[in-house]
Amino acid sequence: MSGLESFVTANRDRMLEELKALLRIPSISTDPAHDADCRRAAEWVGDHLRQLGCPTVEYLASATHPVVWAEGPPAPGRPTVLVYGHYDVQPPDPLDEWTSPPFEPTVRNGDIFARGATDDKGQTFAIIKAFEAVLAQGKPPVNVRFLIEGQEESGSQILFDLLAKEPQRVAADAVLVADTPYYLPGWPAVETGLRGLCYAEINVRTSRTDLHSGLYGGAAPNAHETLVQILAALKGTNGRIKIPGLYELVERPSKEIRDAWGKLPFNERRFMRDEVGAKALTGLTKYSVFERLWALPTFEIHGIKGGFTGEGAKTVIPAEATAKVSLRLVPKQTEKKVQRLLAKAVKAAAPKHADVTVKFIHGADPVVVDVVSRPIELLSQAFKEVEGRGVVPVRSGGSIPIVPELGKAGAPVILSGIGLPDDRLHAPNEKINLEQVWKGARVFGRFFQLMGEG
């Protein structure tokens, strides 16, 4: 048994309690009511890094959602690895669909259930424990720096501002990001790209106040009707997005890449039934599922607000309606460009008599990552030693806003996590498999050692 493995095995129970303590903090960054919890989560991470041997720990750029910066003990002449992660989480609702409450971490069948279990507290925790295990073996093999932010789930503005002022923070020999899952159980992945995001709120007002639907219905405009007409104009029933100019910015992946995706083990029926839990897969069905998930843009309606949705019935013509929507973006579709296209398309679909506004909330540019680098070879070797298989290159449909900035000083950015595809991130009953966390601590620990050996 390697030193890392015996350390992780001997300390599992304690580490599990630590992970639970972190998961108990409801650090929901999008909700100002949880500002103090975000601060507490930052302090938990910072205190923890200090205790396990980081001589430098700083809280940067915000009182409520500080960026945690920590430096491990110096390893003169050795490479530097920058670790990025986030301690903030998505809102946990709908609460009644959780088997155990989202901020009362509970272990069932080897999985720990909590909001943030996989995204991204559990995965970041695995790297932190990896570093602890490495330090327990003796001198640090590499210089490790931690950049753990608290606003990833709401756009990372604080970290963008910090890095604009202090770009040298990302100077390193490799940037390690564990915020994406394995391809399959037993199949660690490295992402070759992420989609971007353009998140917006569309607001429609059609009259000064709500109106009696008997007295005015037939003559008065209805805000909800107008809103759904606008939304319907933005996407066809065939799944094609009807925002002019959007598809002109899509670059189809090469035949070589598509063929490689075609060789990945994938059972469409199982994906539909077990993972999606639906009776059909939709979208532009002439393209493969991977192309639809990884290389084509999307348009989603997240929620519609306004009018009457309470118990019983109320005969009212709503004066106002709001929809939260977003697009996922693929290479060349920058957030800024797509904001302009969406605003224009909404304007064009809106009747003159309605006051329609589009407010942009947050987003991310798409990224393409070069996965041919020495650090990725070393991480793959670490996975091979621990998991029996190296990393498989895949793309992913999700977004991590700060990733383009992390590579700006020239370090290869490695997107490779230890979650599993069924972790239910952003959904009820989010979990992470504990074996994955312990394996992750060994893999990332081995990666630090291998980086030190060069």
Ligand code: BES
């Ligand atoms: N960790 C996810 C992103 C992710 C998950 C990428 C799985 C690839 C595979 C991240 O925390 C996330 O959820 N990002 C948001 C971005 C946003 C709110 C600006 C997203 O993708 O919705």
Ligand code: MN
């Ligand atoms: Mn995440």
Ligand code: MN
């Ligand atoms: Mn997330």
